[in-house]
Amino acid sequence: MAGKSMEERVAALETELLRLKQLVEPEKAVSWVEKWAGAFLNDPYFEKAMKYGRQYRESLRPRKPRKRKKKNGDP
Numbered sequence: 001m002a003g004k005s006m007e008e009r010v011a012a013l014e015t016e017l018l019r020l021k022q023l024v025e026p027e028k029a030v031s032w033v034e035k036w037a038g039a040f041l042n043d044p045y046f047e048k049a050m051k052y053g054r055q056y057r058e059s060l061r062p063r064k065p066r067k068r069k070k071k072n073g074d075p
Helices: 006-024 032-036 044-060
Strands: none
Touching: none
16 A cells, blocks of 8 residues: 555545444334244234134134024013
8 A cells, every 4th residue: 555646545545444344334224023024924823823823712712692592482
């Protein structure tokens, strides 16, 4: 570097600084939703897991009382 002019040395430093910034600074931040969206598309195991989860949640809901059938003589 001793034989280079000041302009050449500054240009080399700017180039190196730009390269280092690209290594350190993240690119466009992608949200986790965008990253995972569609990851399980058409996956039969995922579909089955969602079905079982839905059945479980529905089993926890209170059920409406059944209407009793009227027998002969009941009001």
